[in-house]
Amino acid sequence: MKxxxxxxxxxxxxxxxxxxxxxxxxxNLSPMDPAEVILQAQGVPQITDELVEQTKEEFGMDQPxxxxxxxxLVSSLQLDFGDSYINGKPVWSLLGxxxxxxxxxxxxxxxxxxxxxxxxxxxxxxxxxxMIDKSVRGISFFLTAMxxxxxxxxxxxxxxxxxxxxxTSGMDSYKSYILPVVVITISYAGLYFRNVRxxxxxxxxxxxxxxxxxxxxxxxxxxxxxxxxxLQVSISIFGMAIPIILGSTVVIENVFAxxxxxxxxxxxILSRDFPIIQAYVLVLAVAFVLFNAISDxxxxxxxxxxxxxx
Amino acid sequence: MLIKKIKVLGLLLLVLSVLAACSEExxxxxxxSDETDNELVYAVxxxxxDMNPHLYTGSMPAQGMVYESLVENTKDGIQPLLAExxxxxxxxxxxxxxxxxxxxxxxxxxxxxEAVKKNLDAVQSNAEKHxxxxxxxxxxxxxxxDEYTVELELSEPYYPTLVELSMTRPYVFISPKDFENxxxxxxxxxxxxxxxxVLTEHKTAEFATFEANEDYWNGAPEIKRITAKVxxxxxxxxxALQKGEINFAFTDDRGADSIAVEGMNQLEDSGDYxxxxxxxxxxxxxxxxxxxxxxxxxxTAVREAIWYSIDKETISKDILNGTESMAETxxxxxxxxxxxxxxxxxxDVEKAIEILEKNGWxxxxxxxxxxxxxxxxxxxxxxxxxxxxxxxxxxFIQASLKEIGLQLEITGExxxxxxxxxxxxxxxxxxxxxxxxxxxxxxxIAAFTSEASYLHTTxxxxxxxxxxxxxxxxxxxxxxxxxxxxxxxxxxxVHEEAVFIPISNGGMTVIAPQNLTGxxxxxxxxxxxxxxxxxx
Numbered sequence: 001m002k003x004x005x006x007x008x009x010x011x012x013x014x015x016x017x018x019x020x021x022x023x024x025x026x027x028n029l030s031p032m033d034p035a036e037v038i039l040q041a042q043g044v045p046q047i048t049d050e051l052v053e054q055t056k057e058e059f060g061m062d063q064p065x066x067x068x069x070x071x072x073l074v075s076s077l078q079l080d081f082g083d084s085y086i087n088g089k090p091v092w093s094l095l096g097x098x099x100x101x102x103x104x105x106x107x108x109x110x111x112x113x114x115x116x117x118x119x120x121x122x123x124x125x126x127x128x129x130x131m132i133d134k135s136v137r138g139i140s141f142f143l144t145a146m147x148x149x150x151x152x153x154x155x156x157x158x159x160x161x162x163x164x165x166x167x168t169s170g171m172d173s174y175k176s177y178i179l180p181v182v183v184i185t186i187s188y189a190g191l192y193f194r195n196v197r198x199x200x201x202x203x204x205x206x207x208x209x210x211x212x213x214x215x216x217x218x219x220x221x222x223x224x225x226x227x228x229x230x231l232q233v234s235i236s237i238f239g240m241a242i243p244i245i246l247g248s249t250v251v252i253e254n255v256f257a258x259x260x261x262x263x264x265x266x267x268x269i270l271s272r273d274f275p276i277i278q279a280y281v282l283v284l285a286v287a288f289v290l291f292n293a294i295s296d297x298x299x300x301x302x303x304x305x306x307x308x309x310x
Numbered sequence: 311m312l313i314k315k316i317k318v319l320g321l322l323l324l325v326l327s328v329l330a331a332c333s334e335e336x337x338x339x340x341x342x343s344d345e346t347d348n349e350l351v352y353a354v355x356x357x358x359x360d361m362n363p364h365l366y367t368g369s370m371p372a373q374g375m376v377y378e379s380l381v382e383n384t385k386d387g388i389q390p391l392l393a394e395x396x397x398x399x400x401x402x403x404x405x406x407x408x409x410x411x412x413x414x415x416x417x418x419x420x421x422x423x424e425a426v427k428k429n430l431d432a433v434q435s436n437a438e439k440h441x442x443x444x445x446x447x448x449x450x451x452x453x454x455x456d457e458y459t460v461e462l463e464l465s466e467p468y469y470p471t472l473v474e475l476s477m478t479r480p481y482v483f484i485s486p487k488d489f490e491n492x493x494x495x496x497x498x499x500x501x502x503x504x505x506x507x508v509l510t511e512h513k514t515a516e517f518a519t520f521e522a523n524e525d526y527w528n529g530a531p532e533i534k535r536i537t538a539k540v541x542x543x544x545x546x547x548x549x550a551l552q553k554g555e556i557n558f559a560f561t562d563d564r565g566a567d568s569i570a571v572e573g574m575n576q577l578e579d580s581g582d583y584x585x586x587x588x589x590x591x592x593x594x595x596x597x598x599x600x601x602x603x604x605x606x607x608x609x610t611a612v613r614e615a616i617w618y619s620i621d622k623e624t625i626s627k628d629i630l631n632g633t634e635s636m637a638e639t640x641x642x643x644x645x646x647x648x649x650x651x652x653x654x655x656x657x658d659v660e661k662a663i664e665i666l667e668k669n670g671w672x673x674x675x676x677x678x679x680x681x682x683x684x685x686x687x688x689x690x691x692x693x694x695x696x697x698x699x700x701x702x703x704x705x706f707i708q709a710s711l712k713e714i715g716l717q718l719e720i721t722g723e724x725x726x727x728x729x730x731x732x733x734x735x736x737x738x739x740x741x742x743x744x745x746x747x748x749x750x751x752x753x754x755i756a757a758f759t760s761e762a763s764y765l766h767t768t769x770x771x772x773x774x775x776x777x778x779x780x781x782x783x784x785x786x787x788x789x790x791x792x793x794x795x796x797x798x799x800x801x802x803x804v805h806e807e808a809v810f811i812p813i814s815n816g817g818m819t820v821i822a823p824q825n826l827t828g829x830x831x832x833x834x835x836x837x838x839x840x841x842x843x844x845x846x
Contacts, residue, residue, distance in 0.1 A: 032730055040726045043366035046442035046762050054438060086367050087360035088497055153545045161553045168550045169541060257541045259515035
């Protein structure tokens with residue numbers, strides 16, 4: 001198992017390298033002079049040629065492209081992503097807290113999504129084809145199709161303004177978590193509970209269920225067995241849910257004024273604060289690759305046959 | 311079974327509606343208590359950012375609360391602020407300022423001639439970044455005469471000196487204790503100004519709190535605390551105002567117009583809020599690239615025809631919902647030196663067609679673009695894709711121009727990319743706006759000759775050299791009458807050439823609690839005098 005983990009991790013390395021290179025190249029493909037971009041990001045009212053030259057030198061932009069990439073890569077590996085163009089603060093000092101805020105939201109939402117998905121999935125599978133199954137699926141289809149900013153605005157209007165139960169936005173107390181978590185859960189649980197339901201239904205038709213029933217095992221025990229088996233399939237899907245939510249909180253954070261990665265990246269993109277954009281893309285890419293590896297490892301731990309696949 | 315379920319559901323609904331009724335009462339009570347709190351909480355679309363007053367990333371309204379300048383630009387001209395009085399030498403090259411003696415920075419450091427010198431020198435040592443403010447290229451020396459007297463030596467007379475010294479940045483003062491290595495260009499260690507409010511707490515991307523400066527030389531302000539809360543989405547801002555979580559909003563330099571007009575009207579109708587608009591402060595306009603030789607836009611007649619065919623009244627009334635009045639000239643007459651008698655070009659499609667016909671632009675097929683010597687009457691207009699009203703205006707103008715046989719292609723781009731087009735001359739028409747009240751006319755007019763701004767706009771006109779000469783002269787002229795005449799000439803030239811096609815006059819909009827009084831405006835669209843406000 002240890003060997004598998006090491007091998008699985010090593011396989012991810014080249015992928016990360018390619019991603020890091022692409023990130024750097026894409027941003028450098030921008031048709032504008034990067035020095036001008038910096039000055040515009042700093043809000044300098046009038047950009048002169050002298051100022052552009054001066055800025056180029058200051059930021060080492062007169063260096064060849066490949067040298068700049070390696071410089072950036074080496075310092076990125078030490079978590080030094082450079083300084084923000086806008087306020088000159090080190091990127092990690094901005095990215096760190098934002099990442100932490102988004103991660104808290106993501107983690108709580110992921111747990112909520114997993115719990116809701118399992119409960120709904122099991123209920124629907126056990127009542128396959130019945131009224132309750134149909135209505136849960138119908139409602140979830142409707143809710144997932146709703147744009148999340150719209151759902152969020154509606155929720156704020158009802159629960160914050162109309163009922164005055166929760167704050168509209170911000171990150172002040174535990175109350176601030178409720179609405180964003182609910183909106184994220186509604187948007188994603190609808191997708192994930194289907195997986196649980198399908199694999200439960202598949203398992204219901206397996207021979208061991210028939211055997212269990214035939215030998216008079218209590219129905220509760222059989223259900224637990226089916227659940228455990230069907231969750232195995234869902235683990236990799238749930239594993240990827242975390243980075244997906246991590247990367248897609250932009251809209252939610254914007255509406256709820258959540259000081260996280262999403263709002264940081266939007267601000268950075270709008271003002272072309274490249275060091276932050278690069279670091280953001282890299283962090284997300286690492287999260288995707290990492291969680292993918294982790295879900296593979298968990299699967300391999302549960303199913304030894306998979307360990308030889310690599 | 312079914313009946314039981316219905317019963318449960320009914321009970322649930324009952325409980326929910328009772329809860330809703332209770333909490334509605336609660337929220338009403340809460341609102342009342344908020345009003346006595348003597349606190350303003352306003353929404354900003356972006357963080358206040360780095361508050362270093364000698365750089366350009368910070369929020370201007372916030373900087374305006376914390377820092378002060380030597381003099382103040384008001385409706386009645388330049389007034390004393392940190393300088394009690396001043397003298398200008400006869401040759402117009404030396405400005406002597408007599409400072410107030412009762413001022414100290416928020417950290418207790420004294421405000422004196424030495425502090426003024428240190429600040430001005432720190433700004434000047436980064437002069438390249440301040441190229442837009444012409445004073446930075448003319449300031450030669452700052453001399454400390456005695457503890458409260460300071461002297462500014464210029465390389466040549468420059469009449470807007472006092473105006474430029476009055477601006478929100480960069481010529482404002484921060485405690486020398488906050489300097490890093492004797493400079494401010496690479497950052498500062500604190501944000502201690504002399505202003506009426508002190509920045510006491512700042513959580514990036516969340517909020518910033520300003521407390522009243524109880525030792526303020528002009529008396530502590532009535533409103534004891536002001537919080538800038540970051541709310542990036544306009545819908546949330548509106549809901550937060552309805553709930554009373556925030557109680558103040560205004561159009562600032564970045565979060566401008568984040569609340570839709572209908573939303574603002576709805577707040578006003580609720581009776582909890584008042585809506586206050588300033589007088590016109592800037593002009594929104596189309597800028598035409600007169601120097602683009604291979605394009606019809608280089609012809610004065612074509613530009614005039616475009617001017618005549620834009621229905622500004624409809625834009626002002628229907629697209630901008632009456633929030634901005636229609637503009638006839640580059641500057642509205644309340645701008646200094648801009649009350650000049652200029653030919654009016656109202657909405658007149660027939661006149662536009664007549665001008666085109668007279669200048670050889672013939673139409674063979676009414677549904678297609680006119681042609682002249684085989685060249686088609688077509689061009690491109692760029693607008694800021696993040697502005698919803700610009701997009702609608704662009705579409706409206708496109709349809710209007712089609713009627714006179716001009717084919718307009720419209721493209722939405724980011725504001726930085728539009729600024730880049732303006733600087734490189736890679737455009738036919740684009741949306742822009744003047745610098746605004748305190749800065750005009752001198753800043754917008756100085757930009758006529760600047761490579762980074764409007765040089766391509768003005769380069770192609772007939773009397774271009776004369777125009778540039780006049781601009782150079784007006785900036786150094788020391789005689790008021792001569793200056794007036796020069797400005798009149800400059801404004802007439804660009805008006806006749808129709809390179810700046812005015813559309814509407816915009817200003818500031820404030821949403822404030824109904825019982826807040828003393829809401830007024832400064833001579834700039836980027837700041838508000840919070841220190842004058844109080845609750846009834």
